[in-house]
Amino acid sequence: MILVNKETRVLVQGITGREGSFHTKAMLEYGTKILAGVTPGKGGQKVHGVKVYNSVEEALRENPSINTSIVFVPAPYAADAVYEAIDAEIKLIVVITEHIPIHDELRFITYARLKGTRIIGPNCPGIISPGVAKVGIMPGHIFEKGVVGIVSRSGTLTYEIAHAISKAGLGQSTCVGIGGDPIVGTDFIEVLKLFEEDEETKAVVVIGEIGGSMEERLAKWIKEKRYSKPVIAYIAGRTAPPGKRMGHAGAIISMGMGTAESKIKAFEKAGVPVAKTSREVVGILLKYV
Amino acid sequence: MKLYEYQAREIYMKYGIPVPKGEVASSPQEVRRIAEKLGSPVVIKAQILVAGRGKAGGILFAETPEEAEKISRNLLGKKIKGCVVKKVLVVEKVQFEKEYFLSITVDRDNRVYCFLVSRRGGVNVEELAKKHPEDLLRVNINPLVGLLDYQIRKILSFLSLTSNQKKDLYKIIKAMYEIMRKYDCELVEINPLAVTTRGDLIALDTRMIIDDNSKYRHPDIEEPEEEYTEYEKIAKEKGFSYVELDGDIGVIGNGAGLTMATMDLVFHYGGRPANFLDIGGGARAERVKEAVKVLLQHPRVKVILVNILGGITRCDEVAKGIVAAVKEASVEKPIFVRMMGTNEEEGKRILRSAGINVYESMEEAALAAVKVVR
Numbered sequence: 001m002i003l004v005n006k007e008t009r010v011l012v013q014g015i016t017g018r019e020g021s022f023h024t025k026a027m028l029e030y031g032t033k034i035l036a037g038v039t040p041g042k043g044g045q046k047v048h049g050v051k052v053y054n055s056v057e058e059a060l061r062e063n064p065s066i067n068t069s070i071v072f073v074p075a076p077y078a079a080d081a082v083y084e085a086i087d088a089e090i091k092l093i094v095v096i097t098e099h100i101p102i103h104d105e106l107r108f109i110t111y112a113r114l115k116g117t118r119i120i121g122p123n124c125p126g127i128i129s130p131g132v133a134k135v136g137i138m139p140g141h142i143f144e145k146g147v148v149g150i151v152s153r154s155g156t157l158t159y160e161i162a163h164a165i166s167k168a169g170l171g172q173s174t175c176v177g178i179g180g181d182p183i184v185g186t187d188f189i190e191v192l193k194l195f196e197e198d199e200e201t202k203a204v205v206v207i208g209e210i211g212g213s214m215e216e217r218l219a220k221w222i223k224e225k226r227y228s229k230p231v232i233a234y235i236a237g238r239t240a241p242p243g244k245r246m247g248h249a250g251a252i253i254s255m256g257m258g259t260a261e262s263k264i265k266a267f268e269k270a271g272v273p274v275a276k277t278s279r280e281v282v283g284i285l286l287k288y289v
Numbered sequence: 290m291k292l293y294e295y296q297a298r299e300i301y302m303k304y305g306i307p308v309p310k311g312e313v314a315s316s317p318q319e320v321r322r323i324a325e326k327l328g329s330p331v332v333i334k335a336q337i338l339v340a341g342r343g344k345a346g347g348i349l350f351a352e353t354p355e356e357a358e359k360i361s362r363n364l365l366g367k368k369i370k371g372c373v374v375k376k377v378l379v380v381e382k383v384q385f386e387k388e389y390f391l392s393i394t395v396d397r398d399n400r401v402y403c404f405l406v407s408r409r410g411g412v413n414v415e416e417l418a419k420k421h422p423e424d425l426l427r428v429n430i431n432p433l434v435g436l437l438d439y440q441i442r443k444i445l446s447f448l449s450l451t452s453n454q455k456k457d458l459y460k461i462i463k464a465m466y467e468i469m470r471k472y473d474c475e476l477v478e479i480n481p482l483a484v485t486t487r488g489d490l491i492a493l494d495t496r497m498i499i500d501d502n503s504k505y506r507h508p509d510i511e512e513p514e515e516e517y518t519e520y521e522k523i524a525k526e527k528g529f530s531y532v533e534l535d536g537d538i539g540v541i542g543n544g545a546g547l548t549m550a551t552m553d554l555v556f557h558y559g560g561r562p563a564n565f566l567d568i569g570g571g572a573r574a575e576r577v578k579e580a581v582k583v584l585l586q587h588p589r590v591k592v593i594l595v596n597i598l599g600g601i602t603r604c605d606e607v608a609k610g611i612v613a614a615v616k617e618a619s620v621e622k623p624i625f626v627r628m629m630g631t632n633e634e635e636g637k638r639i640l641r642s643a644g645i646n647v648y649e650s651m652e653e654a655a656l657a658a659v660k661v662v663r
Contacts, residue, residue: 022601075502076505100502101473101500101502101506102395102473102475102500102502102503103395103432103470103473103500103503106395106400106401106402106432107432107433109400110400110431110433111433114433137600137601138600139599139600139601139630139631142600152546153546154544154545154546155544155545155546155547156542156543156544156546156547156600157544157546157547157549157550158546159547159598159630160547160550160598163598180545182395182397183395183400207546209545209549210549212397214398217398234550236546236549236550236553238553238556239534239549239552239553239555239556239562240532240549240552240565241532241534244532245530246530246532246545246548246549247544247545247548247549247565248545248546249502250397251545251549255414255415256415276557277554277557277652278550278554279650279652
């Protein structure tokens, strides 16, 4: 498993909000160790038994073993929350918040990379290592402990494919939702590097979609590096019209760039099989593991 | 949010970027008055948001105020590339010798701002990148450091300019970057930046796109009326993420990726999706009802396919919403539902007792929907 394991100790930023509180409960039920929450001005309260602090610094002073933060703070204030976590030296920050201004994302992601902090997201479902912990908003029961690493730009589509993988008896080592925005903190290549070093992971499923060229860069990298584990790709948006945002801010074919065809072609050139339907992913996987 | 040329032009002017003299007008009389005031031949430019309006007849020239009035009478109200021209920008006609291209964008893959400069202006930049890459210069700007002087010098030396022109361009480049940051832009573009016969630099066309997620920071900017289809407007008002396609199978899903995958599956089985409609996460019955009603009303939609993967979205709520929509609607259309996850059994029971087809997998549901139309 990668990123999230039994050592994971979580801080929830924006814990008193509707989403923050709801998912704190779901994460606790899944077995995630949540040590503290932060909402400025709400220090001293408790949310599902988790103590709330006014600042990240305060939360860490009393809970020095926190090593991961999950951010539910609303978009206009999300950047501030992320900077606060970076400056408090938390090294893994999962940003769930959608609709964060793109210039804010550019700056806090650049800052995080300079400081050696890993950001997952924004606008993502988070990370789950089945049976161990989830730092995210995905329905836990769909996932089963196993050998397939999943990395995805989408939420529910990941659940769909993970469910099929679970039903086939393969299960997942870790699933990472990297987010649906044009700018993300951690890209496909970085997650595949982690999966390569992870012994439990026997194969990797990449769930991409239209927009940008992250899939094309990944395909090129897989070929050049001679990636050691089987990779199976699925690309959503073959039927998406150009110039239209398909739900995610990053899912847009602009100026002829970012089409599904371009991504599929790149993967095929790199010898990565591309499933035509989500069900086909499992069929291909079974040939490898 | 794309701005009209005239809106971007006003902002550019505020930042000291030279633009041709002129004003925006919405009637032929106004056009005439502006042309009289300018006292020179004019260019009349349709204010629409789609690219390539020049080739489509959206940019016209007039020698006299009378001619300007006559031309604009035809142009105003005309449909160009699907957009109705409601306003025109009337500017003095500028004689120029050279054209350049300048733009700043967000480079999503490298996570930087990217300044693009070309020695060939007035043309489509994608084409340019393919045909004349040697005439294109890219300068990446670190978002924390900002635009540096050495980078501007690099741009200045890429173009053959006199020292006075270089001084002017320096100011224009700085102003463009400032606009990019101040207005949370995805794009700030001058194409072309012309060198006039007198040797002055002037921005002949001004484009700006503001990041949708940053709109709340710019309440002073009037949002242009984009050309949405009737049903895109209805769905947008109700807060759905909706895109219209040209097929006949209506698609509803929860989550952007899953909804796209459902469309793709319809296509894979030989059907044609009519739309993309994402109800988002955690939708309650009322919201689902509204979504289904949009597609029930849509004349092109012959059958509706709903694909729900329940997590925070509850299948029983979705089922209640679908049943309510069917009851309230005056039209009948076959509906195929696939649901899985939270409260799945209850959801399926509600649908079955209302006589609605419900399936285990998205493949089965999509196939059944496609069969009806074929």
